[in-house]
Amino acid sequence: MNWFVLPxxxxxxxxxxxxxxxxxxxxxxxxxxxADAVSTADAPxxxxxxxxxxxxxCSTCHGVHGEGSPGDGVxxxxxxxxxxxxxxxxxxxxHGLRKYAPMEYTVRQLSPAYMEEIAAYFSAQEAPYxxxxxxxxxxxxxxxxxxxxxxxxSTRGIPxxxxxxxxxLTGVEPAMPGLAGLSYDYVSAQIGxxxxxTRAAKSPDCMAIVANRLRDSDITAVAAxxxxxxxxTDMHAQPAGVEKQVLPGWCVASDAGVTP
Amino acid sequence: MKRWIAGLLVVVLVLAALAWMFFPSPRxxxxxxxxxxxxxxxxxxxxxxxxxxxxxxxxxCAACHTRKGGVRYAGGRSLATPFGNVPASNxxxxxxxxxxxxxxxxxxxxxxxxxGRHGELLYPVFSYTSFTKVxxxxxxxxxxYLQSLPPVRQASEQPSLRFPYSLRRSLAAWRALxxxxxxxxxxxxxxxxxxxxxxxxxxxxxxxxxxxxxDALGGLSPDHTLTGGQIPEQNWYAPDLSVNQxxxxxxxxxxxxxxxxxxxxxxxxxxxxxxxxxxxxxTQHMTDTDLDAIATYLQSLPxxxxxxxxxxxxxxxxxxxxxxxxxxxxxxxxxDGRGVAGIYPPLDGNTSINEPTGINAIRxxxxxxxxxxxxxxxxxxxxxxxxxxxxxxxxxxVVSYIxxxxxxxxxxxxxxxxxVYRHTPID
Numbered sequence: 271m272n273w274f275v276l277p278x279x280x281x282x283x284x285x286x287x288x289x290x291x292x293x294x295x296x297x298x299x300x301x302x303x304x305a306d307a308v309s310t311a312d313a314p315x316x317x318x319x320x321x322x323x324x325x326x327x328c329s330t331c332h333g334v335h336g337e338g339s340p341g342d343g344v345x346x347x348x349x350x351x352x353x354x355x356x357x358x359x360x361x362x363x364x365h366g367l368r369k370y371a372p373m374e375y376t377v378r379q380l381s382p383a384y385m386e387e388i389a390a391y392f393s394a395q396e397a398p399y400x401x402x403x404x405x406x407x408x409x410x411x412x413x414x415x416x417x418x419x420x421x422x423x424s425t426r427g428i429p430x431x432x433x434x435x436x437x438x439l440t441g442v443e444p445a446m447p448g449l450a451g452l453s454y455d456y457v458s459a460q461i462g463x464x465x466x467x468t469r470a471a472k473s474p475d476c477m478a479i480v481a482n483r484l485r486d487s488d489i490t491a492v493a494a495x496x497x498x499x500x501x502x503t504d505m506h507a508q509p510a511g512v513e514k515q516v517l518p519g520w521c522v523a524s525d526a527g528v529t530p
Numbered sequence: 531m532k533r534w535i536a537g538l539l540v541v542v543l544v545l546a547a548l549a550w551m552f553f554p555s556p557r558x559x560x561x562x563x564x565x566x567x568x569x570x571x572x573x574x575x576x577x578x579x580x581x582x583x584x585x586x587x588x589x590x591c592a593a594c595h596t597r598k599g600g601v602r603y604a605g606g607r608s609l610a611t612p613f614g615n616v617p618a619s620n621x622x623x624x625x626x627x628x629x630x631x632x633x634x635x636x637x638x639x640x641x642x643x644x645x646g647r648h649g650e651l652l653y654p655v656f657s658y659t660s661f662t663k664v665x666x667x668x669x670x671x672x673x674x675y676l677q678s679l680p681p682v683r684q685a686s687e688q689p690s691l692r693f694p695y696s697l698r699r700s701l702a703a704w705r706a707l708x709x710x711x712x713x714x715x716x717x718x719x720x721x722x723x724x725x726x727x728x729x730x731x732x733x734x735x736x737x738x739x740x741x742x743x744x745d746a747l748g749g750l751s752p753d754h755t756l757t758g759g760q761i762p763e764q765n766w767y768a769p770d771l772s773v774n775q776x777x778x779x780x781x782x783x784x785x786x787x788x789x790x791x792x793x794x795x796x797x798x799x800x801x802x803x804x805x806x807x808x809x810x811x812x813t814q815h816m817t818d819t820d821l822d823a824i825a826t827y828l829q830s831l832p833x834x835x836x837x838x839x840x841x842x843x844x845x846x847x848x849x850x851x852x853x854x855x856x857x858x859x860x861x862x863x864x865x866d867g868r869g870v871a872g873i874y875p876p877l878d879g880n881t882s883i884n885e886p887t888g889i890n891a892i893r894x895x896x897x898x899x900x901x902x903x904x905x906x907x908x909x910x911x912x913x914x915x916x917x918x919x920x921x922x923x924x925x926x927x928v929v930s931y932i933x934x935x936x937x938x939x940x941x942x943x944x945x946x947x948x949x950v951y952r953h954t955p956i957d
Contacts (some may be wrong), residue, residue: 314870315861323911326862327898330914365599372897372915375956379794379806379902384909 321391327376328388336392343402343453343497349395350505354445356389357382362471369468399501402453407494411487415495418488427520428483431492434476434518439499441507448507454497461489476521568634573674582675585668588820589661589734590812594618598957604628604682609655610763612748614691616655624681637673638666643711651701653689654709659750663714663733708749720830727827730820731756735812740768740804756831760887765954766803767889769881776834778881787825791816793906799882800875800901802894810902842941844930847923851931854924858916859932867936873911878936888943891929892951895920922948 317323322334328348332338336348348356362368363377364385377385417423419439422430432439434446441448449457463469464481471477484492572578586592586603595618597606605620605628620628629637632647639645644658652658664672694700714733716725731737732755742750743759758770758778770778779787782798789796791813794806801809813821856865859877863869867878877883882890898915901907916925922945930942 314868315864315874317862317870317873317911321909324909325912326914327900327912330898330916331918366597367599371956372917375897376899376912376915379810379900379910381903381908384903387909 321387325388325391328392331372332392333397335395335397337395337397337400338451338453340400341402343456346453346456347397347399347448347451348392349397350440350507351393351447352441352443352445352507353386353389353393355441355447356393357386358445358471360385360389367470367472369463396505399451399505401501402455402497404454404494404497407490411491412495412498414488415491415493418484418492419495423488426483428480428488429518429520431496436508438502438504438508439496440502440505443507443510446507448505449496450499450502450505452496454493457496458489458493461492474521476518479521568670572670573634573677575674578671578674579678580675582671582673582678584815584817585672585734586675587812587815588730589664589672589736590808591621591672593807593811594656595621601682601684603676603679604684605686606684608687611653611655611691612762613695614689616653616689616691617686618656619686620682620684621676622679622682622684623677624683627683627685628681629676630681634670634673637676638669641669641672642713644705644709651698651705653691653698653701654704654748657736657739659709660733660736660739662709662711663729665713665729668734704747704749707747721826723823723826724830726820727823727825730824731827735824737771741771742768756828757834758885760889761804764804765889765951766893767882767885767887768805769885770834771828772831772834773829774831774833776836777831778834778885779828780881781879784822784825784829787828788818788821791821791824792818792904794902794904794910795872795875795907797871798876799880802882802899802901803890806899806902810904814902814904814906844942844944846930846942847927848931848934850924851927851929854920854928855931855935858914858920859928862911862913867932867938874913877932878938880938883932884938884940886940888929888933888940888947889951891932892925892943892948893954895925895929896948896952897956917952922946922952 322329329336331345332348333340333345336350338347338349339345359368360377360380361382363370363373364380366374368374380388418428419431422428422433431449434442435449436442436446439448439450460469461477461481461484464475464478481489592602594607594609595605596602597604600606601622603621605618607618608615609618622628623630625631636647640647640652640656641658641661641664643662644652644654644656646652689696714729717728720728738750738755740761741756741758742754743757744750744762748762756771758768760767773779773782773787779798782796786796786798790799790801791809793814794801794809816824862874863877864874867876869876882894894913896915896917898913900912901910903910920928925948926943926945929948932938933940934942
């Protein structure tokens with residue numbers, strides 16, 4: 271790098287002296303570094319035999335510990351989500367139920383066993399939550415969001431988010447994902463994708479039913495409320511409750527569960 | 531170029547019109563059955579069915595005849611061609627939507643002659659140009675296997691081809707130009723192993739359907755087999771397969787070829803893009819004997835004429851490329867571009883880096899991804915996708931840098947090339 275600096279310094283007499291001084295000082299160092307570079311060039315890079323190293327294709331967007339992309343929140347948090355949920359979603363990308371070209375290409379060559387291992391890795395990570403920006407919405411919209419998240423809207427047949435995703439919204443074992451830590455953009459995009467059939471689950475696709483009962487303004491409200499919640503103190507998914515194993519009565523197998 | 535294509539199109543239309551007028555439909559032309567009737571008991575022979583299952587994997591039939599997330603062999607995948615989309619048919623024995631009413635003779639006609647059950651000419655996206663070389667016995671085994679599958683009721687969509695390709699009879703002209711039916715004839719001067727390899731590569735394996743350059747009408751020249759080409763619509767470059775001087779696999783020994791086909795990677799390179807699918811679904815399941823045979827045959831492909839020094843005025847920012855390489859690539863592929871054996875492929879001398887178009891390197895930088903999971907490589911390492919992080923200028927700089935470093939001497943690529951392939955659909 272030093273070599274690139276030299277021509278710029280040479281414009282003035284002082285600078286050229288400085289350059290010569292720099293050259294004298296740095297030449298042996300540079301030579302030593304060059305020799306070093308030659309020796310390391312001969313040795314292949316040391317590659318750790320870890321799952322963390324193997325999943326570079328995932329961590330470049332989702333973070334080394336599955337913390338999601340900081341700031342914009344475009345790439346969702348994976349850390350701490352139930353392993354069965356993550357493995358299931360990888361399979362959905364592979365089978366065309368979820369459509370997002372970069373993910374579809376990434377998971378394309380994986381086996382179910384390997385996808386489970388990758389899911390288990392990210393599920394076991396404990397990364398701190400970070401908040402992404404939420405657009406400013408009116409107090410009434412926030413109130414509507416709070417209502418939908420905590421109590422739902424029985425007049426429209428919309429269950430509350432917490433009824434399935436857990437009181438703390440950190441998910442429920444074995445396969446219910448957390449919503450805490452997801453950005454406004456990601457939540458609204460995902461609800462939208464259920465309506466446009468670019469995201470689906472095996473029937474009964476409960477979220478497709480919910481997404482289609484929400485008004486457009488409800489999507490904004492839910493995403494804004496979820497995105498503005500303070501990070502939970504306990505980030506782990508709740509243990510499975512016996513009564514939670516049964517699908518809620520409003521979610522029955524129907525055509526809303528789109529199969530490709 | 532455009533005038534040339536228009537000229538060809540006129541020729542084809544004239545030929546098509548002549549064919550329409552003078553050729554009777556193929557079913558009228560040929561005797562109903564030149565083959566001995568196959569009885570139902572033969573088709574239920576478990577040994578025959580097992581052999582057919584293996585051969586169907588060798589032919590990678592499921593790759594096209596299965597839609598994403600669908601039942602294997604039940605069809606439904608739409609195959610994109612420059613002339614329009616053609617759906618792959620349902621091969622399960624459902625009577626209404628699959629092959630349930632087909633006799634072996636019908637199947638043989640499809641595979642060997644490219645004719646449908648009602649004598650209609652089949653679109654050559656179904657690679658009968660290669661499958662015609664498959665022997666009668668192998669075809670029978672495959673048919674027995676397909677008939678043993680549970681029937682799946684799933685109708686195929688109609689092809690959506692543009693005129694004049696939408697006229698099936700226009701295929702008579704295409705076939706006159708590009709299709710010569712005939713089972714593989716062993717070369718007595720070559721070993722049994724070589725002949726087995728040639729049979730698999732030229733026939734069931736239908737390697738040449740991707741690894742050769744198609745002309746404006748989608749035809750393949752018999753003078754250029756396995757010399758590499760851009761796969762239409764998918765936009766990946768399937769490299770030349772000669773291991774001899776000037777070949778795309780120059781310097782690959784038999785073991786390298788077998789390793790790649792069996793595990794998805796070798797010390798010379800890794801399978802990615804469409805070839806990763808081929809390895810995972812087909813070649814990894816082949817016997818060592820067959821893989822050896824394929825390698826033996828490929829080893830005998832002739833040296834290729836030295837490519838003329840490419841006249842390229844494309845320039846790139848070498849300093850930027852070098853910095854991007856050092857920051858993003860060298861940790862895994864090494865400052866010397868040699869990669870890490872068994873983990874990360876070398877870039878120095880890699881055929882997919884040096885192929886003429888630059889597509890493979892561009893798209894791999896954009897998409898990253900995993901090597902295919904195979905029995906020999908169940909937990910592959912992966913490459914980050916850089917589509918989100920690097921803009922078109924960055925990708926062009928780093929790809930051009932790699933294509934002109936170490937022993938690599940391929941032309942630089944332009945940012946505009948990157949922009950095109952950034953938006954190529956992945957399927």
